[in-house]
Amino acid sequence: MTDILSYGFIQNALWAGVxxxxxxxxxxxxxxxxxxxxxxxxxxHTAYGGIGMAFFLGIxxxxxxxxxxxVAAVIMALITLKDKNRSDTVIGVMWACGMAFxxxxxxxxxxxxxxxMSYLFGSILAVPDSDLVYMGVxxxxxxxxxxxxFRQIHAVSFDMEYATSMGVRSGLIYTVLLVMxxxxxxxxxxxxxxxxxxxxxxxxxxxxEKKVCSLKGMMILSSILSLVFTIAGLYxxxxxxxxxxxxxxxxxxxxxxxxxxxxxxxxKLRS
Amino acid sequence: xxxxxxxxxxxxxxxxxxxKPALLDxxxxxxKGELVGIIGPNGAGKSTLMKAMLGxxxxxxxxxxxxxxxVEQCRGAxxxxxxxxxxxxxxxVTVADVAMMGRYGHLKWxxxxxxxxxxxxxxCLEMVRMSDFKKRQIGQLSGGQQQRVFMARALAQGAQILLxxxxxAGVDAATESAILDVLAEAKKAGITLVVVHHDLATASEYFxxxxxxxxxxxAAGPPSLVFRQELLSEVYEGRLKVFTDLLKG
Ligand SMILES: Nc1ncnc2c1ncn2[C@@H]1O[C@H](COP(=O)(O)OP(=O)(O)OP(=O)(O)O)[C@@H](O)[C@H]1O
Ligand SMILES: [Mg+2]
Numbered sequence: 001m002t003d004i005l006s007y008g009f010i011q012n013a014l015w016a017g018v019x020x021x022x023x024x025x026x027x028x029x030x031x032x033x034x035x036x037x038x039x040x041x042x043x044x045h046t047a048y049g050g051i052g053m054a055f056f057l058g059i060x061x062x063x064x065x066x067x068x069x070x071v072a073a074v075i076m077a078l079i080t081l082k083d084k085n086r087s088d089t090v091i092g093v094m095w096a097c098g099m100a101f102x103x104x105x106x107x108x109x110x111x112x113x114x115x116x117m118s119y120l121f122g123s124i125l126a127v128p129d130s131d132l133v134y135m136g137v138x139x140x141x142x143x144x145x146x147x148x149x150f151r152q153i154h155a156v157s158f159d160m161e162y163a164t165s166m167g168v169r170s171g172l173i174y175t176v177l178l179v180m181x182x183x184x185x186x187x188x189x190x191x192x193x194x195x196x197x198x199x200x201x202x203x204x205x206x207x208x209e210k211k212v213c214s215l216k217g218m219m220i221l222s223s224i225l226s227l228v229f230t231i232a233g234l235y236x237x238x239x240x241x242x243x244x245x246x247x248x249x250x251x252x253x254x255x256x257x258x259x260x261x262x263x264x265x266x267x268k269l270r271s
Numbered sequence: 272x273x274x275x276x277x278x279x280x281x282x283x284x285x286x287x288x289x290x291k292p293a294l295l296d297x298x299x300x301x302x303k304g305e306l307v308g309i310i311g312p313n314g315a316g317k318s319t320l321m322k323a324m325l326g327x328x329x330x331x332x333x334x335x336x337x338x339x340x341x342v343e344q345c346r347g348a349x350x351x352x353x354x355x356x357x358x359x360x361x362x363x364v365t366v367a368d369v370a371m372m373g374r375y376g377h378l379k380w381x382x383x384x385x386x387x388x389x390x391x392x393x394x395c396l397e398m399v400r401m402s403d404f405k406k407r408q409i410g411q412l413s414g415g416q417q418q419r420v421f422m423a424r425a426l427a428q429g430a431q432i433l434l435x436x437x438x439x440a441g442v443d444a445a446t447e448s449a450i451l452d453v454l455a456e457a458k459k460a461g462i463t464l465v466v467v468h469h470d471l472a473t474a475s476e477y478f479x480x481x482x483x484x485x486x487x488x489x490a491a492g493p494p495s496l497v498f499r500q501e502l503l504s505e506v507y508e509g510r511l512k513v514f515t516d517l518l519k520g
Pocket of ligand 2: 317318354
């Protein structure tokens with residue numbers, strides 16, 4: 001075990017795992033309780049348009065994706081706040097448009113072919129130090145936002161109408177929440193890949209929600225679960241020589257299904 | 272007359288969702304400490320009127336003043352219990368947490384709820400007879416119990432005005448009397464209460480003043496004034512017989 005840890009890239013992978021787990025545990029909890037998993041997916045895919053644009057204009061892909069994701073988040077927030085029931089359709093359209101736009105711009109980019117698909121998977125085993133710094137800053141932002149506005153976030157997530165009647169600026173809190181998830185998703189796509197982001201945003205909070213009855217507890221427990229899954233997944237990847245991202249998702253999914261089975265069995269036994 | 276003698280003033284209020292207005296040119300005033308019932312058939316605009324009093328819906332024209340100030344500047348002065356909670360019942364909160372949300376406007380962000388806040392929440396849960404369920408997750412309650420938790424949350428807010436949208440819908444006799452006790456206690460404390468109510472048979476007994484609404488405001492005043500046959504038959508068209516009996520009895 002110790003000789004695995006002596007590799008610099010493994011150390012970076014572990015740090016990335018820790019930082020991603022914190023971000024996913026907190027944002028994932030809010031994503032799950034606000035039922036905005038689909039919106040997060042939409043934001044992430046719209047961001048592809050930004051990556052394509054960045055290649056086309058020759059700017060940093062992270063910047064392009066970031067701009068697109070934030071703009072998409074704000075637009076989606078406005079749409080959802082206006083029309084809760086049909087917003088998912090519009091989000092689906094933006095999702096598709098963003099990806100198409102990105103691919104077309106990448107096609108138009110002269111010189112070399114750009115492989116947008118590599119952004120689906122990311123690589124936690126090749127995380128440069130600079131990305132660790134970005135992730136650290138993001139974590140600080142997320143923790144700061146949640147600590148500072150915890151009660152407002154809590155009230156808005158549970159009952160937006162009531163929160164508004166109490167004087168909370170619900171629309172703003174909700175929009176900032178979407179922008180935060182957009183930033184988290186973009187940064188994490190690069191490190192761990194889109195698919196792993198969605199898995200990490202949803203599986204740990206789902207399990208945590210069944211075990212604790214408070215938002216704070218759910219955030220902490222999902223961060224821990226996320227980290228455990230990441231480390232276990234990385235270890236499996238190393239031992240069995242598998243793709244790291246896929247192996248982390250496999251571990252999480254197995255735990256997810258075992259957990260559901262266990263809950264169902266418990267229910268059966270009780271009745 | 273000083274305008275802030277009134278808890279709520281609604282002037283020429285028109286609200287529409289589509290081409291047809293849900294409320295048309297509604298004006299009335301509610302004095303401080305009054306217990307007012309809003310009655311009218313389904314789709315009459317009762318809930319819309321409540322939301323307008325909270326500043327939730329866009330007004331085509333008209334003003335809503337709360338203690339003499341525009342409603343937009345009075346957030347937090349009115350506590351509200353919605354007709355049907357549209358919350359996510361799987362949300363990880365306990366009954367006590369939900370009631371504590373009513374105190375959020377009073378809490379400093381870096382402090383935990385003080386002893387006083389906890390006591391207020393406990394007392395409010397006691398008032399709605401939900402003390403035994405404090406640690407229960409909010410989804411693991413019956414509809415009537417959930418409604419009462421929302422009532423405790425609104426009470427905990429300590430607002431001077433309380434709006435309740437059909438608190439008596441679908442509750443049993445024991446709960447109904449518990450809610451009536453809560454209303455009486457709130458009234459004694461000088462709180463202005465506005466309650467949407469469905470049951471005409473009890474409306475005149477429960478409220479000091481009634482507003483009869485069906486898109487327009489048909490009548491406002493003490494029950495004896497509002498419960499006039501020609502008015503009721505116009506508003507509740509085709510169900511005249513019931514009201515004739517009701518007026519006799
Ligand atoms: N969000 C909405 N969008 C469009 N129309 C609406 C909306 N809410 C209410 N309406 C319409 O406005 C009118 C008034 O509705 P409102 O909910 O205020 O009635 P209500 O008196 O509370 O009825 P109920 O007794 O059934 O609760 C109805 O005709 C309804 O169809
Ligand atoms: Mg209604």
